[in-house]
Amino acid sequence: MPRETALFPKITEQGLADLRRRIGVKITDTLEPWCHEATRDNIRHYAHGIGDDNPLWCDPDYAAGTRWGGIIAPPSFLFAASRGRARTGRGISRCGATTRSRPRRG
Numbered sequence: 001m002p003r004e005t006a007l008f009p010k011i012t013e014q015g016l017a018d019l020r021r022r023i024g025v026k027i028t029d030t031l032e033p034w035c036h037e038a039t040r041d042n043i044r045h046y047a048h049g050i051g052d053d054n055p056l057w058c059d060p061d062y063a064a065g066t067r068w069g070g071i072i073a074p075p076s077f078l079f080a081a082s083r084g085r086a087r088t089g090r091g092i093s094r095c096g097a098t099t100r101s102r103p104r105r106g
Contacts, residue, residue: 033080033081033082034046034080034081035077035080035081036081038073038077038081040060040071042080043057043058043071043072043073043074043077044057044058044071046073046074046077046080047074047077050074050076052074054074056068056071056072057071057072057073057074058071059071
């Protein structure tokens, strides 16, 4: 089997038809958030998962010497904590994070 076939699924007419049926279907916020809390581990796992190893998110010793005084979450972490609620603001207050002046600490 060629390597390309082994790594990537095959695009089929059935798969395309399934995706086309989703066009125009509203996404509701019935799903639970990926992270219920902005803990140090959740922040680090999220940051590494998106390929961002900024020491402000991942290195407690480095982060302690910054104006924040500790690890903070990357701005996009809000989406992991809200699962679609970020646009309305409900996810912001629910997870205790903010996109303005005070970052969420882990």
